[in-house]
Amino acid sequence: MEEIDIATITKRSVHGVFALVSRTFFIQLIAFVTNFILTIFLTPATFGVYFVVSAAINFLGYFSDIGLAAALIQKKEEITREELKTTFTIQQLMVVTIVIIALLISNWVGAFYKLNSDGVILFQALAIAFFLSSLKTIPSIILERKLFFQKLVIPQIVETIVFSVIVVTLAIKGYGIASFTYAVLARGISGLITMYVVAPWKIGLGLSKSAARKLLSFGVPFQLNSVLALLKDDLFIVYLGKVLPIAQVGYIGFAQKWAFTPLRLIMDNVIRITFPSFSRLQHEKEVLARAVEKALFASSLFIFPSIVGLVTLFPYFIRIIPKYEKWEPAILSLIFFGISVVFSSISTPLTNALNAIGQIKKTLYLMIFWTVATWVLTPILILTLGFNGVAIASAIISLSVVAVVLIMRRYVKFDPFIIRYPLLSSLVMGIFIYLVSSFLIVDLIGLLIIIIAAIVIYFLTMLIFAKQEITSNFHLITKNLRA
Numbered sequence: 001m002e003e004i005d006i007a008t009i010t011k012r013s014v015h016g017v018f019a020l021v022s023r024t025f026f027i028q029l030i031a032f033v034t035n036f037i038l039t040i041f042l043t044p045a046t047f048g049v050y051f052v053v054s055a056a057i058n059f060l061g062y063f064s065d066i067g068l069a070a071a072l073i074q075k076k077e078e079i080t081r082e083e084l085k086t087t088f089t090i091q092q093l094m095v096v097t098i099v100i101i102a103l104l105i106s107n108w109v110g111a112f113y114k115l116n117s118d119g120v121i122l123f124q125a126l127a128i129a130f131f132l133s134s135l136k137t138i139p140s141i142i143l144e145r146k147l148f149f150q151k152l153v154i155p156q157i158v159e160t161i162v163f164s165v166i167v168v169t170l171a172i173k174g175y176g177i178a179s180f181t182y183a184v185l186a187r188g189i190s191g192l193i194t195m196y197v198v199a200p201w202k203i204g205l206g207l208s209k210s211a212a213r214k215l216l217s218f219g220v221p222f223q224l225n226s227v228l229a230l231l232k233d234d235l236f237i238v239y240l241g242k243v244l245p246i247a248q249v250g251y252i253g254f255a256q257k258w259a260f261t262p263l264r265l266i267m268d269n270v271i272r273i274t275f276p277s278f279s280r281l282q283h284e285k286e287v288l289a290r291a292v293e294k295a296l297f298a299s300s301l302f303i304f305p306s307i308v309g310l311v312t313l314f315p316y317f318i319r320i321i322p323k324y325e326k327w328e329p330a331i332l333s334l335i336f337f338g339i340s341v342v343f344s345s346i347s348t349p350l351t352n353a354l355n356a357i358g359q360i361k362k363t364l365y366l367m368i369f370w371t372v373a374t375w376v377l378t379p380i381l382i383l384t385l386g387f388n389g390v391a392i393a394s395a396i397i398s399l400s401v402v403a404v405v406l407i408m409r410r411y412v413k414f415d416p417f418i419i420r421y422p423l424l425s426s427l428v429m430g431i432f433i434y435l436v437s438s439f440l441i442v443d444l445i446g447l448l449i450i451i452i453a454a455i456v457i458y459f460l461t462m463l464i465f466a467k468q469e470i471t472s473n474f475h476l477i478t479k480n481l482r483a
Contacts, residue, residue: 034164041171049119071218074279085206095134102127118177125181132188139199144276159191221360232371248387251330259337262306278356289414295349300419303345304426307338312433316441336391343398350408421466429458
């Protein structure tokens with residue numbers, strides 16, 4: 001039974017990778033086309049209203065969960081109906097309270113942000129959509145525990161299509177802000193219906209003190225990690241807006257967005273799959289060690305060359321792309337944010353694995369350290385080095401990956417040097433770009449040629465250094481895709 005279980009976990013994880021990557025590509029494509037059309041028919045002010053009220057609802061979302069969903073996904077034993085009902089009841093009590101408060105203060109929010117009546121109605125619609133989204137939590141938990149990511153992405157795709165079709169249609173007809181109002185409500189309803197078609201669950205209310213106590217022992221520290229991340233990242237940006245000129249904050253945001261793009265595109269999908277997968281393997285330490293190594297290898301395989309290529313080629317982007325020279329002051333920040341991303345691509349899968357095996361307090365201590373270090377070190381470096389101090393501080397703090405590796409190896413004896421092949425191949429690629437770019441990149445065509453050549457050199461180098469690892473992973477993927 002253990003061998004069958006492990007084989008099933010492997011098969012569903014591989015299918016999940018392709019399902020989530022395909023979903024990400026599809027949703028990003030739809031979002032790009034939608035935003036392009038909306039920029040034609042809507043004013044910047046309309047966009048601003050949507051982003052502001054969305055951010056306000058997202059902020060409230062941090063207080064709608066106390067980590068119970070993550071606790072159920074991580075739980076070693078089978079989850080019970082009693083635990084599902086307890087989780088659903090506690091979450092709905094919190095969500096309904098937040099939604100009622102949001103509706104009651106909607107006029108105050110409108111006055112604070114100087115919104116018109118359409119803006120206030122949009123805020124109220126987002127609050128209702130937030131409630132509809134919360135009703136999908138239990139079916140999502142069931143699918144994630146079973147590693148049925150192919151089913152999990154179906155409601156997300158339906159929501160994206162419904163939202164995009166409605167918001168674009170209404171925007172073209174001149175509905176303005178109301179375009180978003182109708183679209184978010186339709187998205188919430190369609191996603192909820194689709195989720196319960198894909199993963200039916202009989203809604204039930206109930207509260208078990210013993211179940212709640214057990215789940216909260218993991219859930220509360222897990223949610224505290226999210227709150228600390230909010231303080232470390234989003235709140236710190238608010239602080240930067242007070243101590244630095246807005247143009248310098250723009251340089252920081254520009255560099256961070258570019259550097260973190262590979263992390264968001266790749267790591268978010270890796271985490272989504274590995275957390276439930278690692279949780280199912282927590283009783284099989286040898287198998288878990290191999291799974292951690294494969295997660296590290298996969299993330300470094302794509303993130304390392306992306307960062308090296310971005311850092312080495314960015315000066316040429318600035319020179320070739322029209323009106324991009326204004327971003328030249330951001331180059332140094334981009335380099336150090338890139339260093340931070342490289343180390344984060346190692347520490348993130350490991351902290352994810354620590355959470356999966358129940359060592360949530362260890363990751364909480366790490367997050368406390370990262371939050372305090374950010375708020376102490378960054379202001380000091382800003383005073384001494386200017387706005388580049390933000391990225392430099394991020395790079396220095398990311399060196400704590402050594403501590404993450406040592407902590408993880410106490411529980412799982414994995415090989416952290418599995419990343420050496422992507423690292424070495426990325427450096428070879430970077431040296432190639434550095435040596436030939438100044439001669440060949442004179443226009444956009446030359447830049448594209450260098451990018452293609454760099455990709456070819458990287459993967460050829462990987463085949464030379466890590467042919468066995470790549471071959472075994474390729475066979476693993478094809479075998480489980482056929483299964």
